[in-house]
Amino acid sequence: METGQKMRGADAVIKVLAAHGVTTVFGYPGGAIMPIYDALYGHPVEHLLSRHEQGAAFAAVGYARASGKTGVCFATSGPGATNLITSLSDALLDSVPVVAITGQVSTAVIGTDAFQEIDVLGMSLSCTKHSFMVTDINELIPTLYKAFEIAASGRPGPVLVDIPKDIQIAELEYKTPLLTVNEEPEPEVSAIEAAGELLQQAKKPILYVGGGVGMAGAVDHLRQFIDKTGMPSVATLKGLGAIEHGTKGYLGMLGMHGGKAANLAVQACDLLIVVGARFDDRVTGRLATFAGNAKVLHLDIDIAEINKLRQADVAISADLRQVLPALSASLESKSLELGQWQLEVEELYREHQWDYQHPGDLIYAPAMLRRLANKLPEDSVVSCDVGQHQMWVAQHMWFRRPEDHLSSAGLGTMGFGLPAAIGAQVARPDATVVTVSGDGSFMMNVQELTTIKRRKLPVKILLIDNQKLGMVKQWQQLFFEQRYSETDLSDNPDFVLMASAFDIPGRTIHRAEEVEAALDEMLSTPGPFMLHVAIDDAFNVWPLVPPGACNSDMMDQMEKQT
Amino acid sequence: MMHSVELTLKQQPEVLERVLRVTRHRGFTITELTMTVSQDSTLKVNFDVQSERVIELLTHQLTKLFDVLDCQVITSSAAQAEAEISAMASA
Helix, strand or coil: CEEEEEEEHHHHHHHHHHHCCCCEEEECCCHHHHHHHHHHCCCCCEEEECCCHHHHHHHHHHHHHHHCCCEEEEECCCHHHHCCHHHHHHHHHCCCCEEEEEEECCHHHCCCCCCCCCCHHHHHCCCCCEEEECCCHHHHHHHHHHHHHHHHCCCCCEEEEEEEHHHHHCEEEEEECCCCCCCCCCCCHHHHHHHHHHHHHCCCEEEEECCHHHHCCCHHHHHHHHHHHCCCEEECCCCCCCCCCCCCCEEEECCCCCCHHHHHHHHHCCEEEEECCCCCHHHHCCHHHCCCCCEEEEECCCHHHCCCCCCCCEEECCCHHHHHHHHHHHCCCCCCCCHHHHHHHHHHHHHCCCCCCCCCCECCHHHHHHHHHHHCCCCEEEEECCCHHHHHHHHHCCCCCHHHEECCCCCCCCCCHHHHHHHHHHHCCCCEEEEEEECCHHHHHHHHHHHHHHHCCCCEEEEEECCECHHHHHHHHHHCCCCCCCCECCCCCCHHHHHHCCCCCEEEECEHHHHHHHHHHHHHCCCCEEEEEECCCCCCCCCECCCCCCCCCCECCCCCCC | CEEEEEEEECCCCCHHHHHHHHHHHCCCEEEEEEEEECCCCCEEEEEEEECCCCCHHHHHHHHHCCCEEEEEEEEEEHHHHHHHHHHHHHC
16 A cells, blocks of 8 residues: 555545546535535635535536546535435436535534534435445545445446544545456356347347446447447437437437437337336336337346346346447348338438428527537537426437537436536536526526636526426426416516626527527627527427327327417 | 345445335335344345335345345245235234
8 A cells, every 4th residue: 555644534535536536526615524625725626616515516417427527526514415415316317427525523423413414324325326424534535435436337326425524634644545446347258149149130120329328438339339230229318419410220319208200110129229228217108018019138237227127138237338349249240131121210210300490480499409509519518407498409409429418317307407517617618518498497506607607617508488387387288287387487587687697698589580690699709698598488399208108109289378 | 026135234334224225215015124243244134025026126226235245035935925915914
């Protein structure tokens, strides 16, 4: 072991972060974490002050998702820690590597209901991949090293380290621990052979690509597999960007708000090749009828996802960066007969193109988002909130890489977009970062406008306003007899005026003819900008697979809402 | 179905909470549980669970816990489960 100088536990925390290449921490100080903030003072590891711990942790999530690195956030004990819980849950469901460090009351008073004491370790059990409470100063450094290893390895996820105040101020001698790093499992030859046989027998195979591809760093491997095999493909919300739009046979997003071609192709396939995806209910619709005639080849690093919801005919739980090339190699001497199926898929693609024609002067959000996608430079990140705008982004904006599209998929957390955009902008300072939000979601973490102001971050805010909680109201319209309970937001604030209070310029548009110039103004204005867009509120998200229905039973209609 | 599961755990203060939480959340009811501290400072936990779900849905999740060193399904019995349910109903 390397030996070093004596220091406080708090100083060791910052030193461990620096040793892991952490350059920015997102957080909010408070009583029980003051020694750690004292250690930060003047240190090269920079700290970005959020205005709510949920915002700090979402910024860490955005940082991680946009960069592929582990995001780090700090919070104090009690309310600071409880405010992290939503963001950590989000990171757990979307498999995002985050290390959260919380201050805790001193060990001597834990369990006495001390000021700002809550059982953070207990709370963390259901919303983290793993968690620790450090009660021995000698365990502090090894624990932090383990936290980083656990967060990023296997199926990534959030790890929380709760550090009592007396541990932060106790003295230790800094030693770099020797940890054994677990290698990701390699695929077994027999499993690759079995998968190859399934592929060869299939007449209508299709790739169902999830977020696991991006998290595994296997985007290029997947694209090479597709290049080689000509395999048709669809993607989940988190899988968007893994396959470039325009790739032959790629049909975009499947599921509840997926494209018709994507859903119909999956329903018609005879082999479903699941790559880093998990049969989420928003993807499958009625599970029993999802790809009902297909065999399943399931590729996922997390063995707990295998056979969880759908029995696999062949499953490989290993590193996708090894599985996909091995699968390609196993097909070297074999020929796949996909010609007829590729023609069918092409026909579905042609038949179910998106239609951006929208009569009238009002702004049609899907067409506007399509225009925005065309205008964005190559190095761009789009961070969404949750609701109708989120689905329009997924349907109508095309992404070059998964890390260019940040969307709260598993937890569906309103308030994700703005702080995640802040984290993405810090991770990729030269990128154009746009948060596309809705008038409901935006108010959930609106305090983070101050974070943009403080750091003069050039985040662009595209606020799509239909003066309602659009997705909930759509369901009330369709499934709750138009009883619009608490979904009217016609008393929204003046968003542009509010942005100006944070030194963020902006403008409001109402008419379709204003869209082009307004998007250009947003993207060309140096620094942050808010484009507030009052859209045609009559339009809902289509298509829609009703809850509990089969994915081939998509609703697709335009109705004037009352 | 009723299943008997044997776990070997790292001795951490919260390890039993982790196991119980996962077991409940994944849809399994514990009907019996014993815990002993081994000489090598690990914990042995034996418990019976019943559920309509297949036991792998639980064991895969338990195996993912970092403080679970080993997880074995000792027995699985439909008849035992029916007897348990019957006993609970008449109680």
